[in-house]
Amino acid sequence: MxxxxxxxxxxxxITTIVLVIxxxxxxxxxxxxxxxxxxxxxxxxxxxxxxxxxxxxxKGNNDFFTDISALKQENEELKKKNDEIAQxxxxxEIIKAENETLKEYVNLKDKYTxxxxxxxxxxxRDISNYNNIVIINVGEDDGIKVNMPVIANNGLxxxxxxxxxxxxxxxxxxxxxxxxxxxxxxxxxTLILKGNLEQENMLKGTYIQTTASILEGDKVxxxxxxxxxxxxxxxxxxxxxxNTKNLSNRYALIEPAVNIxxxxxxxxxxx
Amino acid sequence: xxxxxxxICLILTFFLIYFLQSNFFTWFTIAGVMPNLFIILVLFIGLxxxxxxxLKLGILFGLYLDIVLGSNIGIYTICLGGIGIFGxxxxxxxxxxxxxxxxxxxxxxxxxxETTAYILGILRSGxxxxxxxxxxxxxxxxxxxxxxxxxIYPIIKKAGYYLENLFDDKFMITRYF
Numbered sequence: 001m002x003x004x005x006x007x008x009x010x011x012x013x014i015t016t017i018v019l020v021i022x023x024x025x026x027x028x029x030x031x032x033x034x035x036x037x038x039x040x041x042x043x044x045x046x047x048x049x050x051x052x053x054x055x056x057x058x059k060g061n062n063d064f065f066t067d068i069s070a071l072k073q074e075n076e077e078l079k080k081k082n083d084e085i086a087q088x089x090x091x092x093e094i095i096k097a098e099n100e101t102l103k104e105y106v107n108l109k110d111k112y113t114x115x116x117x118x119x120x121x122x123x124x125r126d127i128s129n130y131n132n133i134v135i136i137n138v139g140e141d142d143g144i145k146v147n148m149p150v151i152a153n154n155g156l157x158x159x160x161x162x163x164x165x166x167x168x169x170x171x172x173x174x175x176x177x178x179x180x181x182x183x184x185x186x187x188x189x190t191l192i193l194k195g196n197l198e199q200e201n202m203l204k205g206t207y208i209q210t211t212a213s214i215l216e217g218d219k220v221x222x223x224x225x226x227x228x229x230x231x232x233x234x235x236x237x238x239x240x241x242x243n244t245k246n247l248s249n250r251y252a253l254i255e256p257a258v259n260i261x262x263x264x265x266x267x268x269x270x271x
Numbered sequence: 272x273x274x275x276x277x278x279i280c281l282i283l284t285f286f287l288i289y290f291l292q293s294n295f296f297t298w299f300t301i302a303g304v305m306p307n308l309f310i311i312l313v314l315f316i317g318l319x320x321x322x323x324x325x326l327k328l329g330i331l332f333g334l335y336l337d338i339v340l341g342s343n344i345g346i347y348t349i350c351l352g353g354i355g356i357f358g359x360x361x362x363x364x365x366x367x368x369x370x371x372x373x374x375x376x377x378x379x380x381x382x383x384x385e386t387t388a389y390i391l392g393i394l395r396s397g398x399x400x401x402x403x404x405x406x407x408x409x410x411x412x413x414x415x416x417x418x419x420x421x422x423i424y425p426i427i428k429k430a431g432y433y434l435e436n437l438f439d440d441k442f443m444i445t446r447y448f
Contacts, residue, residue: 015421026302127292129408177396197404
């Protein structure tokens with residue numbers, strides 16, 4: 001019985017470790033390997049420093065015999081200064097963060113002067129793996145209504161699907177049931193942009209005309225069709241065009257201009 | 272009185288899970304996929320509390336999620352209510368003493384819940400059916416839920432038997448004699 005209990009605890013610990021490892025491994029980017037590099041170098045550094053110290057000593061470095069008490073005093077003073085600087089740095093960081101948020105608001109307002117807008121924060125996100133809906137902190141009391149477009153600094157985010165007194169639900173472009181009419185490139189070829197499960201954080205551009213001359217790197221904007229989104233709001237950039245045997249079935253993968261997974265400040269267009 | 276306090280505790284657990292899901296599990300993901308702890312909670316209620324409590328609380332929790340976060344009212348309500356009934360059916364037919372059996376129940380419930388929610392979502396909103404991508408996400412979610420169930424099984428077992436004793440008066444007699 002005791003053995004079973006012990007085995008159970010070991011099992012729980014092992015499973016927890018496995019879960020944490022899977023989460024870390026599945027979310028790691030190759031660029032993030034610099035962290036691993038820094039950990040490895042941290043492991044090696046003490047040995048490396050020791051070797052360098054010995055090497056210098058052998059070379060006849062007499063600095064080792066300098067006045068130790070003077071060095072200690074100097075060290076104390078430097079530590080004190082360091083604490084003061086660290087405190088100042090923390091204060092600057094707070095001010096910087098506040099400044100960034102305010103700047104974001106001002107920039108957003110200046111960029112879309114032709115629209116009447118209401119600034120908002122994203123306060124919650126959908127818990128489902130299959131939908132992409134966010135909750136913002138403005139509602140009926142702020143003049144928000146269903147179907148109003150929502151934008152961020154770089155472009156379109158989505159549209160309002162339901163409103164309460166103080167909050168609104170926004171269906172983002174990445175939601176699988178969202179569809180936006182867009183125009184791409186200088187030829188203004190039309191396409192329909194939809195969210196999809198297959199390519200995470202990408203939009204699928206379908207219904208591309210067979211005569212369309214879209215290219216990778218072309219900017220995509222809203223066409224103004226459909227009655228929800230105004231014309232000319234940036235949606236994203238064409239990253240890849242997938243050609244199929246039947247030309248009418250080809251589609252494009254579009255990277256949204258706004259990082260919807262990370263955006264925090266948005267504007268709701270009210271006119 | 273004890274029963275009422277237990278139900279309140281279950282509702283508080285739901286809110287704890289809600290905050291975990293919308294904060295912690297938005298970054299603690301496997302390849303961008305979150306687990307679904309609501310399924311485990313409602314299945315747990317159905318398995319141990321019985322008396323249609325799984326159905327009742329499943330509908331209540333589902334309705335809350337539909338109103339606060341969902342794009343269509345009814346999907347979470349139907350699915351979580353269904354998991355509550357499913358838990359009760361499983362409770363009548365299978366033993367809950369084994370970690371393996373409980374984990375298996377979570378796996379089946381996750382598959383049933385997500386498949387129903389996905390199909391209902393498509394029917395209601397008119398999105399396109401992407402089966403391969405759906406199965407990929409579902410597989411990761413099942414693995415995630417399985418690992419969490421294995422980790423929290425000791426808590427499930429302890430709390431479960433406490434609730435089972437509390438809500439089922441006949442339970443003590445049939446269990447020990």
